[in-house]
Amino acid sequence: MDNSDPQPRLVLWGYAIQWAALLMPPLIVVALIYLLVIRSRLTSQGLRSHIDWQLTTSGIAVVLIVIGALLFVVGMSGINTDAPISIIATFILVGLTGIFPVWLLYRVIWGSIQFSRRAPMNRLLP
Numbered sequence: 001m002d003n004s005d006p007q008p009r010l011v012l013w014g015y016a017i018q019w020a021a022l023l024m025p026p027l028i029v030v031a032l033i034y035l036l037v038i039r040s041r042l043t044s045q046g047l048r049s050h051i052d053w054q055l056t057t058s059g060i061a062v063v064l065i066v067i068g069a070l071l072f073v074v075g076m077s078g079i080n081t082d083a084p085i086s087i088i089a090t091f092i093l094v095g096l097t098g099i100f101p102v103w104l105l106y107r108v109i110w111g112s113i114q115f116s117r118r119a120p121m122n123r124l125l126p
Contacts, residue, residue, distance in 0.1 A: 010038045011047050014054045015115060018108045022101070025065065032058040046120035050111060053121040057107040068096050
């Protein structure tokens with residue numbers, strides 16, 4: 001990493017915030033805001049592909065957290081627990097709770113590996 005060019009360091013900070021978000025999930029919102037702010041500062045297409053990868057990761061994470069919170073509210077509300085919506089909400093929430101951390105870890109590890117190799121991200125999903 002060239003010390004005279006701050007662009008790689010900006011991308012590295014994005015990954016650092018996402019790593020921290022694995023331990024403190026609310027930081028994913030901080031990562032999303034940070035990435036949106038620095039995206040316009042990057043001129044390198046390879047580095048910009050990492051920001052796009054991180055933005056996709058953070059954006060999907062925020063959406064899944066909101067969906068999970070809504071499902072939790074539905075599951076814990078005064079709705080009859082035998083009602084189909086309550087049962088479905090509970091199963092979806094349990095599924096998201098099990099899959100989400102693994103998916104987020106995969107995204108952060110794969111992006112970090114590609115960044116350390118100085119390779120651009122060729123795809124945004126999965």
